Amino acid sequence: xxxxxxDFDQLFNSKLGDMEVEPSANVWNNIANxxxxxxxKGGLPFMKIAAGIVLLxxxxxFFIRPEHQIIALHPAFKATGxxxxxxxxxxIQPSVDYTESPVIAETKPSVKHRQSGTTVSHAESxxxxxxxxxxxxxxxxxxxxxxxxxxxxxxxxxxxAQSTGLVPDNIGRTAITKSTNVLTTKNANPVIASLNATxxxxxxxxxIHSLGDLLNVVIAKVDKREDKLIEFTNTSDxxxxxxxxxxxxxxxxxxxx
Amino acid sequence: xxxxHKYTIEELIEGCRKGQRKMQELLYKLLASKMLxxxxxxxxxxxxxxxxxxxxxxxxxxxxxxxxxxxxxxGWVRRIMVHSSIExxxxxxxxxxxxxxxTAGEEQSVDPVAASNLGVQDLLAIIAQLPxxxxxxFNMYAIEGYSHKEIGEIxxxxxxASKSQLSRARGILKEQIYKMEGKKYxxxx
Numbered sequence: 001x002x003x004x005x006x007d008f009d010q011l012f013n014s015k016l017g018d019m020e021v022e023p024s025a026n027v028w029n030n031i032a033n034x035x036x037x038x039x040x041k042g043g044l045p046f047m048k049i050a051a052g053i054v055l056l057x058x059x060x061x062f063f064i065r066p067e068h069q070i071i072a073l074h075p076a077f078k079a080t081g082x083x084x085x086x087x088x089x090x091x092i093q094p095s096v097d098y099t100e101s102p103v104i105a106e107t108k109p110s111v112k113h114r115q116s117g118t119t120v121s122h123a124e125s126x127x128x129x130x131x132x133x134x135x136x137x138x139x140x141x142x143x144x145x146x147x148x149x150x151x152x153x154x155x156x157x158x159x160x161a162q163s164t165g166l167v168p169d170n171i172g173r174t175a176i177t178k179s180t181n182v183l184t185t186k187n188a189n190p191v192i193a194s195l196n197a198t199x200x201x202x203x204x205x206x207x208i209h210s211l212g213d214l215l216n217v218v219i220a221k222v223d224k225r226e227d228k229l230i231e232f233t234n235t236s237d238x239x240x241x242x243x244x245x246x247x248x249x250x251x252x253x254x255x256x257x
Numbered sequence: 258x259x260x261x262h263k264y265t266i267e268e269l270i271e272g273c274r275k276g277q278r279k280m281q282e283l284l285y286k287l288l289a290s291k292m293l294x295x296x297x298x299x300x301x302x303x304x305x306x307x308x309x310x311x312x313x314x315x316x317x318x319x320x321x322x323x324x325x326x327x328x329x330x331x332g333w334v335r336r337i338m339v340h341s342s343i344e345x346x347x348x349x350x351x352x353x354x355x356x357x358x359x360t361a362g363e364e365q366s367v368d369p370v371a372a373s374n375l376g377v378q379d380l381l382a383i384i385a386q387l388p389x390x391x392x393x394x395f396n397m398y399a400i401e402g403y404s405h406k407e408i409g410e411i412x413x414x415x416x417x418a419s420k421s422q423l424s425r426a427r428g429i430l431k432e433q434i435y436k437m438e439g440k441k442y443x444x445x446x
Contacts, residue, residue, distance in 0.1 A: 008427060009399035015380050017400050019294035027307050028285055032278065034315045 266330055274321050281318055288331060289314075292338045298396050299342035301385055305349075313341035339401060343411060346389050375437065383433045391426035398423050 264272070264283060272280025293310050300306035316337050324333050384392060393412060397403040398419070403411070405419040412419065 005427060008431065012380055012384070012395075012430075013400050013402075015375075015377050016294075016298055016384070018291075019297065019377055019381070020290040021293040021297055021303075021306070022290045023293045023307055023310055027289070027311055028282060030311050031285065031314045031318075032282070034311070035278075035281070035318055 270321065270324070270330065273318060285314055288334055291331070292334060295335055295338045296342055297381060298384055298400065299339070299346070299392065305345070309338065309342045309345045312345060313338040316341055335401070339397065340411065343393055346393065375434065379437060383430055383437070386433065387426055387429060391422050391429065394419055394422040395426035395430070 264280070266284075266287075269280050269284045269287070273284055289310065292313065293306055296306040296309040296313070297303065300309055313334075317334055320337070324330065384395070387395065390412075394408055397408045397411070398405070405416045405423075408414075408419040409416045414422075
């Protein structure tokens with residue numbers, strides 16, 4: 001029996017063992033395609049997990065990184081502010097533009113008044129209005145400098161006096177612009193402190209609140225790529241220093257969704 | 258032996274390990290027709306066999322680092338094809354039929370000389386008619402030369418089950434051959 005079984009098996013083996021069949025041409029193409037797309041086909045759950053881990057690591061790195069940068073940037077920023085005046089002025093200029101624009105807006109209606117009414121008397125009114133605008137502007141700056149000390153408000157008052165003194169000599173707008181320049185340059189430090197509230201200027205008290213903002217700013221500068229920005233805005237929405245750990249978890253959950 | 262005589266099989270393997278598509282294609286072309294011959298024995302039709310071949314070759318290229326150079330490369334690829342074929346059946350036929358087929362009480366005696374007159378296509382057709390489980394076991398044992406222990410491990414069945422399935426497979430095959438031969442003699446006579 002066993003011998004016959006062997007012979008029987010051998011019959012099949014000899015006939016079919018070395019059988020060759022030419023495959024159709026598309027088989028290789030399918031193989032090549034599958035090799036190209038194997039990541040999508042083969043390991044979807046695995047790739048998701050891997051991507052999640054990578055994301056977590058990236059997020060973790062970026063949470064660690066800005067803290068170091070705060071320490072590094074903070075003294076550097078102060079050093080430039082104290083030693084070099086030119087660099088301080090450079091960031092102010094946008095603030096000058098900012099203060100100028102309402103001034104122009106206010107002077108323009110005054111011009112309209114002059115056109116509609118008599119000419120001579122309104123020249124004074126323009127000056128008067130320009131003074132008003134100068135005052136209002138200085139008030140505005142003072143309002144901006146809410147957080148600034150009483151000293152700065154005193155400075156503003158003195159500058160008011162100067163600006164009002166300047167106004168009669170020149171025509172309204174130039175005088176105002178000059179006065180604004182004076183204001184801004186003299187108030188340089190408080191203005192920076194107030195207007196750069198959005199920029200990284202971390203005081204130790206505000207560390208908890210500004211951390212989210214700081215992260216946003218830093219990430220916006222460092223990474224303009226897709227995912228990381230969104231994640232950090234999410235974390236900043238959630239705020240608070242302690243919650244960051246939980247935010248990582250939330251991020252992970254969001255990523256999974 | 259080599260489709261393109263520029264490369265040895267070792268060079269092809271090395272190129273494939275580096276992920277060179279051209280080398281992969283050459284290696285495929287070198288072995289494809291032989292391996293489709295293997296898959297054909299496990300499949301019910303040619304389309305199924307080509308699916309098995311495709312899955313097998315993808316596996317070959319992915320797992321090429323596992324080949325340690327022990328034994329022939331062709332033998333290694335052949336084993337992967339067998340595994341691929343069985344896997345294919347697991348996926349597509351879910352339960353591999355191990356249904357008892359009522360075999361004739363008496364085993365038909367087959368005249369080896371007469372049986373040898375059967376062509377490759379005839380034998381292939383007979384094997385294709387076997388229930389999948391029997392077909393796998395018979396192929397692996399009779400043609401691939403696997404032991405019952407190996408078959409049991411690959412198929413996830415016991416050694417005894419492998420043995421019994423083999424003997425039943427033989428019984429069915431012999432019956433089929435007997436019928437075929439009878440028909441042939443009838444038509445001749």
